[in-house]
Amino acid sequence: MPKTALSRLSVWRIRSLQLTTLIAFLAGWELLAHSGLLYEGVIPSTGKIVLALWDEINSPTFYGHLGVTLLEISVGFIIATFAGVVCGVALGSRCVVAQVADPYLSSLATAPKIIFLPIVMLMFGIGPESKMAIGALSGFFPIALSTMAGTLTVRPVLVNVGRAFNLSPRQMLTKIYMPSLVGPIIRGMRLGLGVTVIGVLLGEIKLANIGLGFLAIEYYNNFLIEQMYAILIVIFLLAILFNRAMTAISNRYDRN
Template sequence: MAETGRLTRTAAPASPMGAVTLLRIAIVLITLLVWEVLARSGWLYRDVVPSLLSIGAALVDLLSTPEYYRHLAVTSGEIAVAMAIGGVAGMVVGLALGANRFLSKAYESFLYYLGPTPKIIFFPIMIMWFGVGPGSKIALGTLSCFFPVALSVAAGMREIDKVLIRVGRSFRANTWQMVMKIYLPAMRHPIINGLRIGFGVALIGTLLAETKLSNQGIGFLIIQAYAIFDMPRMYANLIVLFVLAIGVNALIGKAGGIESVRRS
């Protein structure tokens, strides 16, 4: 009986998820309250911080306009193509650098130097190469996406368990089989993290390009609203982008199983 008492399992601590959810809700409510106080205080220039009611009305008007969805489709298409090209190119380069020490020493430093560089400085070159249409916006988004994916994959390659690589080689797996059966499954988390960061910077790069030279897309609508000082409409566009970015980021995380791993 004494031994049984010693082996009695202690109760598991209560999950903190409820407290975390309440804290998140509190942060959102406090932020909205501070925003509304600033809007009604008159401390800032008129309409720089519009009321939540005026932003909500602008958001409803925006989403009820069929023309808006054409602009949304243009921006979404540009970002999707940029992610596809930049993501694939980044994975290929990352695999090559991570697998070959000579290539890594010769070229990876260039990626580290160019990666933090604001990609908007290359936009004039993109215009000369791809014109003023969607091509230059896609090119800038691709360039923005490429670097975080390549660097993340290259770093992930060096963290793969050497036993897995030896097993693949012992089965005489060719390069394609090693990539598909060993490298990519073992680097799921670095790849997903790289794609998450790549999506964020591709979104920023594409929108910046649309604000500079475009007559369509969400970036164009934002700069147009800013030009006529329609602040509620500008913030409404930003809210839509914010919600879509969160949704896509969550989908990328779910695709890699990161959220489920963190909660297990």
């Protein structure tokens, strides 16, 4: 059998398994919703959730919350990417500096960023700016660490050639380092985007008056469970969209 035919067969099997998994999950959800094992309303039927989702999509106020969340994620991610790349290159281009900074960056990267939320809110208030800041803080560390690690692995011969030709710092960055850092930066961005989304949504859930996170917790507080699940589905679909976008970028530019 030709390789293309085998490849198509493999893709078909994967898609079939994915569809089967989804159907099994929905069937299990429906069984649990009608089983009476949980408190009434905790697990609504899929039909009620779909209706709630349809109502949200047709609600003008929903798009205001969606727009604010997307703005917070976008600004936070842009700041995290710029700061992470600059910091990663600056630290990674000096081996001793990287060794000194690595324990601090690694420790802060693993710390839950929600602990910084009170400080961020003192600095920026409870508006969207604080959610952008906590999102940027969350996304900064994986991008900086990945960029720093990539900078440390740039071939020394290339660096020596650049120095031998007396390249300026800007020329060293654009002609020596950046061509070798495309893969590490993209991989860091992929991780950074995920934690940026988490940081923004946690900020909205904790203290906000607008955004998808606020909307979800508001529905929860009022025991509007179908509406809460509808918002969670929207967030899940956004996460899939972001992941697909980063996958497309990675497949196009990351050759490692």
